[in-house]
Amino acid sequence: MxxxxxxxxxxxxxxxxxxxxxxxxxxxxxxxxxxxxxxxxxxxxxxxxxxxxxxxxxxxxxxxxxxxxxxxxxxxxxxxxxxxxxxxxxxxxxxxxxxxxxxxxxxxxxxxxxxxxxxxxxxxxxxxxxxxxxxxxxxxxxxxxxxLLRRVMLVFLAGGALFMALVGGLGRLAAGRLHWRIERINDAFRDPEEGRLPPPGGSSKGDEIDELTAHSVAAIARQKRLIEAYRETSDQVAHEIRTPLMHLDGRLTKALAAGTDEPITTHLIGARTDIKRLVAMLESLLDIAASKARQGDRHGLRPVDLSDLVTRICELYADSAEESGHDFGWTVEPGVIFRGEEVQLSQLVTNLLDNAFKYVPAGGRVRLSLASGPVLAVEDDGPGVPEGDREKIFDRFYRSRATEADLPGSGLGLALARAIAERHELTIGLDPSAKGARFVIRGEG
Structure with a gap:
C-alpha cells in the first residue's frame, strides 16, 4: 500500500x-x-x-x-x-x-x-x-x-514540538500496528492459500479489527469450500460425461476396424466427429467456468515472458498457415513480462489465432503484434464481424448467422478467451478496422 x-x-x-x-x-x-x-x-x-x-x-x-x-x-x-x-x-x-x-x-x-x-x-x-x-x-x-512573553513562547515552542513529536511517534506506532493488521487481511484475500489469518475465534482483543478479521476468515473459508465443491462437482460431471463418450468412441473405432459398408462407415466417422466435438465443448465449458470462478484471484500467477511465449506459438502456426495458404506474420516486442498462468495465456493466444484462421479464407492475411502494456492484437482481412455481433461474439454458444452454417464450431472459443483475459485482469475487444477484424487484448494497468 x-x-x-x-x-x-x-x-x-x-x-x-x-x-x-x-x-x-x-x-x-x-x-x-x-x-x-x-x-x-x-x-x-x-x-x-x-x-x-x-x-x-x-x-x-x-x-x-x-x-x-x-x-x-x-x-x-x-x-x-x-x-x-x-x-x-x-x-x-x-x-x-x-x-x-x-x-x-x-x-x-x-x-x-x-x-x-x-x-x-x-x-x-x-x-x-x-x-x-x-x-x-x-x-x-x-x-x-x-x-516574559518571549520566555513563555520559547517554552511553548519547545513543549509544543515535544508534544507533536510524541503524538506523531505514538500515532505512527499505533497506525503501523493497525496497518499491519489490515495488511494481513488484504494479503489473505490476495493469496487465500497461504493461511495468513488466525483461525476464527482465536483473537482475544475484541476490537473492530478483530471482528473484521473474523469475518474475513469466515469469508475466505467459505470461498474455499465453494471452490472446492465446484471443482469436485465439475470434475465428477466431466468424468461421468467424458468416460461414456470415450467408451462409445472406442466401440465406433472397433466397428470401423472390423470393416463395414461405405454408408455405415461414413455414419460412424460422423458419429466419432460429433463425440470429439462434444468432448471439446465440455472441456471448453469447464475451462470457462474455472476461469470465471478464479477471476480476481492472483494465486498461482507467475511472471511469464510473453514475448517468448507468443513467438513460439507464432512459429508453430507459421507451418499451418503455409499449408492452408494464409499469409501469416507477427511482430513481437522483446522483453514483455506479464504475471499470469502460462498455460491459460497460451490458450488465449491460440484461441484468437484459431478464430482468425477459421474465418479468413485461403490467401487471406493474418497478423499478430505484441507490445508492452501488454497490448496483443490479432487482425485479419477476412469478412469481419457485423456491427450487431461485435459484443455478442464473446457470449457462450453465440455464432454469427453469416457463418453459422458454413464453418464448424461451438461458439465457445471467444467466450473462453474473454474468461481467461478477465481472470488475468485483461480486457479483450474488437477495435475498428478498415477490413476484417482486429481483436486487441490490453492490460488494465
Whole structure:
C-alpha cells in the first residue's frame, strides 16, 4: 500500500495538525492572559498609588504632596512600569508632574482610562479631585511583558514540538500496528492459500479489527469450500460425461476396424466427429467456468515472458498457415513480462489465432503484434464481424448467422478467451478496422 494513499498516514498527519492547532490555541490564550494580567496590575498599582498620594495630601498638605511626586518621578522602577503624575489647579494648569497637559478625564467622578504619554507611549490613568482648586492624575505604563512573553513562547515552542513529536511517534506506532493488521487481511484475500489469518475465534482483543478479521476468515473459508465443491462437482460431471463418450468412441473405432459398408462407415466417422466435438465443448465449458470462478484471484500467477511465449506459438502456426495458404506474420516486442498462468495465456493466444484462421479464407492475411502494456492484437482481412455481433461474439454458444452454417464450431472459443483475459485482469475487444477484424487484448494497468 502506498504511503500517500494510506488512511493511517492521514490519521497521523491529522493528529499532528490537531496538536499544532491545540498548542497554537493555548499559546494565544496564554499570551492574552499574560497581557490582561499585566494591564490589571497597572490598574491596581494606579489605584494604590493614587490613594497613597491622597492620604499624603490630607495629612501633610500640598507642599509635602508635591515633594513626594518629585521623589517618585526621580526613581526609575525596576519592573519597567514607569509611573506618571500631574498635579494641577482647577483649570488644569500643571503644578508638578511629567504629564504635559490635562487629558480628557473628569476628576470630579474619579474617571479612569488610557492616555497618551509623549508620542508613542500609552498608560492607564485615573484622575481625582483633592480640593476645590487642586486635582491629581496618576498614570502607569503596563509592565514590560516582552521578556516574559518571549520566555513563555520559547517554552511553548519547545513543549509544543515535544508534544507533536510524541503524538506523531505514538500515532505512527499505533497506525503501523493497525496497518499491519489490515495488511494481513488484504494479503489473505490476495493469496487465500497461504493461511495468513488466525483461525476464527482465536483473537482475544475484541476490537473492530478483530471482528473484521473474523469475518474475513469466515469469508475466505467459505470461498474455499465453494471452490472446492465446484471443482469436485465439475470434475465428477466431466468424468461421468467424458468416460461414456470415450467408451462409445472406442466401440465406433472397433466397428470401423472390423470393416463395414461405405454408408455405415461414413455414419460412424460422423458419429466419432460429433463425440470429439462434444468432448471439446465440455472441456471448453469447464475451462470457462474455472476461469470465471478464479477471476480476481492472483494465486498461482507467475511472471511469464510473453514475448517468448507468443513467438513460439507464432512459429508453430507459421507451418499451418503455409499449408492452408494464409499469409501469416507477427511482430513481437522483446522483453514483455506479464504475471499470469502460462498455460491459460497460451490458450488465449491460440484461441484468437484459431478464430482468425477459421474465418479468413485461403490467401487471406493474418497478423499478430505484441507490445508492452501488454497490448496483443490479432487482425485479419477476412469478412469481419457485423456491427450487431461485435459484443455478442464473446457470449457462450453465440455464432454469427453469416457463418453459422458454413464453418464448424461451438461458439465457445471467444467466450473462453474473454474468461481467461478477465481472470488475468485483461480486457479483450474488437477495435475498428478498415477490413476484417482486429481483436486487441490490453492490460488494465
Amino acid at each position: 502506498a504511503v500517500r494513499r494510506s488512511i493511517f498516514s492521514r490519521i497521523v498527519a491529522l493528529a499532528i495538525l490537531l496538536s499544532l492547532a491545540l498548542v497554537s490555541g493555548l499559546w494565544v490564550l496564554t499570551d492574552q492572559t499574560i497581557r490582561v494580567t499585566l494591564e490589571g496590575s497597572a490598574r491596581k498599582a494606579v489605584d494604590v498609588d493614587l490613594a497613597g498620594l491622597a492620604d499624603i495630601h490630607a495629612s501633610s498638605g500640598r507642599e509635602e504632596l508635591e515633594r513626594r511626586i518629585r521623589d517618585r518621578l526621580a526613581i526609575t522602577p525596576v519592573d519597567g512600569a514607569a509611573p506618571h503624575y500631574l498635579l494641577a489647579d482647577a483649570n488644569g494648569a500643571r503644578i508638578v508632574g511629567d504629564i504635559a497637559a490635562w487629558p480628557k478625564l473628569d476628576a470630579d467622578i474619579s474617571e479612569s482610562g488610557t492616555i497618551r504619554i509623549g508620542k508613542g507611549t500609552t498608560a492607564f490613568a485615573r484622575a481625582t479631585r483633592l480640593g476645590p482648586d487642586l486635582q491629581l492624575i496618576v498614570a502607569r505604563e503596563p509592565a514590560d511583558g516582552g521578556a
